[in-house]
Amino acid sequence: DAGVIQSPRHEVTEMGQEVTLRCKPISGHDYLFWYRQTMMRGLELLIYFNNNVPIDDSGMPEDRFSAKMPNASFSTLKIQPSEPRDSAVYFCASSFYPGELFFGEGSRLTVL
Amino acid sequence: DQQVKQNSPSLSVQEGRISILNCDYTNSMFDYFLWYKKYPAEGPTFLISISSIKDKNEDGRFTVFLNKSAKHLSLHIVPSQPGDSAVYFCTGAGSYQLTFGKGTKLSVIP
Numbered sequence: 001d002a003g004v005i006q007s008p009r010h011e012v013t014e015m016g017q018e019v020t021l022r023c024k025p026i027s028g029h030d031y032l033f034w035y036r037q038t039m040m041r042g043l044e045l046l047i048y049f050n051n052n053v054p055i056d057d058s059g060m061p062e063d064r065f066s067a068k069m070p071n072a073s074f075s076t077l078k079i080q081p082s083e084p085r086d087s088a089v090y091f092c093a094s095s096f097y098p099g100e101l102f103f104g105e106g107s108r109l110t111v112l
Numbered sequence: 113d114q115q116v117k118q119n120s121p122s123l124s125v126q127e128g129r130i131s132i133l134n135c136d137y138t139n140s141m142f143d144y145f146l147w148y149k150k151y152p153a154e155g156p157t158f159l160i161s162i163s164s165i166k167d168k169n170e171d172g173r174f175t176v177f178l179n180k181s182a183k184h185l186s187l188h189i190v191p192s193q194p195g196d197s198a199v200y201f202c203t204g205a206g207s208y209q210l211t212f213g214k215g216t217k218l219s220v221i222p
Contacts, residue, residue, distance in 0.1 A: 004155070035212075042214035043156075043201065056209065091155050099146065099205055103155030 002026075004104035006092050012110045018080040021107045024073055025094030033101060034067055034077050035091040043091070049075065082111045115139040116204050118213035126221050131189040133216050135202030138183065142204035142211075147176060147187050150199045150215070159200070160187070192220045 005024040013019055025032050033048040047057040052069045060067070064083070069075040079086055089108050093101040117136045125131045137145075144163045148156035162169040162176045162185070169176050175188045189196055197220045202213040 033210075043212035045209060045211075048209070093155070099144065099210075100158045100161065101148075101156075101210065103157065105153070105155050 004092055004094050004102055006090075006104035006107050008107055009105065010108045010110075012112065013082055014112050015083055016081045017111075018078065019082045019086075019109060019111075021077040021090050021092075021109070023075045023077070023092030023104060025075070025092070026102055027073065029094035029096055029102070031095045031097065032069060032075050033093040033095075034075070035093065035103075037089045037091060037106070046077070046090075079109075082109075084111045087111050114213075115211045116202055116213040118200075118202050118216045120216050121214070122217040122219070124219045124221060125192045127194055128191045131187075131192045131196065131218055131220070133187040133189075133200050133202070133218065135185050135187075135213055136183060137185070137202075137204050139204055139206065139211070140183075141206040144205050145176070145178060145185055146203040146205060146210070147174075148201040148203060148212075150201065156201055189218075192218075194220050194222050196220050 007022045034046040035043050037043045046059045047067045049069045067077045087110050089106045091103050091106045093103040095101045115138050146161040147159040149159045150156040160171050160174050160176050162178050167178050178185045199215040199217045201215045204211045
């Protein structure tokens with residue numbers, strides 16, 4: 001069975017551009033999480049969904065960030081407009097319950 | 113405010129010896145703890161967990177110890193193998209959320 005699938009694996013963009021990161025969770029998992037990893041702050045939870053409904057978005061840094069989960073098999077994290085300080089690795093994870101998470105390979109974002 | 117602290121950013125151990133990775137937490141509401149392992153260019157993968165009602169959990173070469181009174185947990189790997197070289201994240205779980213430490217990079221030297 002395929003794991004959590006994220007795309008793109010790498011994204012390089014210019015400041016001000018819109019960035020969309022995509023995630024396909026493991027089939028049957030009820031929870032989906034978006035994390036951001038930076039050297040300074042480590043792994044931070046941005047938002048998580050349960051049964052496609054956003055439960056806690058308190059980790060979303062600013063209004064420039066938005067996340068959606070239109071169905072059980074797809075989620076997006078959008079940054080508009082992007083800034084250099086958004087450069088990080090963004091991970092999507094899914095689980096049956098919010099404990100043992102299964103992570104994707106991450107999307108490395110570089111904003112110039 | 114770091115609720116989960118891994119004070120050693122890195123650790124080097126000789127192959128065959130014991131690796132001990134430490135973690136301190138401040139949030140008394142965590143009801144279980146997990147360790148994740150991460151290789152470069154990959155996502156973290158679950159390694160081992162422990163409920164807050166236990167003080168030890170063992171899985172093969174990996175053992176996690178929990179000292180609730182000290183708010184401290186540790187991961188023991190014995191014997192250490194070169195394939196164990198990775199970043200290890202300590203995680204506290206509560207209120208349907210995981211809080212990760214910043215990780216400890218373990219290097220096992222052949």
